[in-house]
Amino acid sequence: MVRVELTPTELLMGQTIGTMRQAALQLSHGVRYGAHIMGARGEIAVAKALNMYWDSSVNSFKSRGDVGDIEVRTTTYVPPQSCSLYVTDRDHDDRRFVLVSQIDDATYQLNGWASGSDVKKHGVYESKAAGKPPAYWLRYDQLHDMDRMPEYVSNWQQNALDQARALHAKVLKKRNM
Numbered sequence: 001m002v003r004v005e006l007t008p009t010e011l012l013m014g015q016t017i018g019t020m021r022q023a024a025l026q027l028s029h030g031v032r033y034g035a036h037i038m039g040a041r042g043e044i045a046v047a048k049a050l051n052m053y054w055d056s057s058v059n060s061f062k063s064r065g066d067v068g069d070i071e072v073r074t075t076t077y078v079p080p081q082s083c084s085l086y087v088t089d090r091d092h093d094d095r096r097f098v099l100v101s102q103i104d105d106a107t108y109q110l111n112g113w114a115s116g117s118d119v120k121k122h123g124v125y126e127s128k129a130a131g132k133p134p135a136y137w138l139r140y141d142q143l144h145d146m147d148r149m150p151e152y153v154s155n156w157q158q159n160a161l162d163q164a165r166a167l168h169a170k171v172l173k174k175r176n177m
Contacts, residue, residue, distance in 0.1 A: 001079075002110040002146045003103070004045040011106060014041035017056045042074025042100035043067055045108035049146070050153050065095055068153070068160075071116075074100040079111060084137040085119060086128075093117035096149070099140055112143025 006014070018037030040056070043066045047054035052067050066072040071091065077083040078101040085099040097119060099111040123136035 001112070002049050004049050004108050004110065006041060006044060006048070006106050006108065010044050010048070011041065013056065014044050017058065020058045038076070038102050039072070039074045042102065042108055043072045045100055046070065046072050046098050046110060049110055050149065052153060052157075068157075069095055070113075070153075071095050071097045072100055073097060074102060074108070076102050078103060078109065079140045083111065083140040084123075085112075085114060085140070085143060086135040086137050087116050087119040087123065088133070088135045091116050093120065098146075098149070099143060110146050111140045112145060113149050114138055114143050 015037050018034075018040040021036040021040065044054055046052075047067045050067070050070075052070075054067055057064070073085055075083060083099070083101060085097055087097060091097070093116040095116050096113050097116060098113045101109045101111055103109055119138045120136045122142065123138040125134055125136050127134040128137065
């Protein structure tokens, strides 16, 4: 597990983006107001721990990951409490999901990660709240250790760099035609 301390500026950024996300939903989807703030701060913690850029997007549901192509799930539950990563039927099988616990306002713990397909394959499919659709739930102790995530991130960054180079070469080739 990895602990991340957010600076006052990062806390304010998370609060601002979380508030914008909540306003965009117009408080009509039954989501607690603070859930979006906590979620945005969890995303900042993952980006900070993995040394990745966080674009602070609003309303980009499922079109891209929260941090690169990584999805972040933040909870107030802290292991060994009943702490599980959830993935829905609509979530991408090939994305990586990180389970983050909020320790206090400024401290977040990255508990581990799994691919969407692994959570769907090994998780328990159930609804944990009245009125909520079922999801796949994988306990924190079944997740990959975070020290295996940088390998993935490094590979993802290299793939993105390779794609950018290929696109650049294609543009240069068209200019020279």
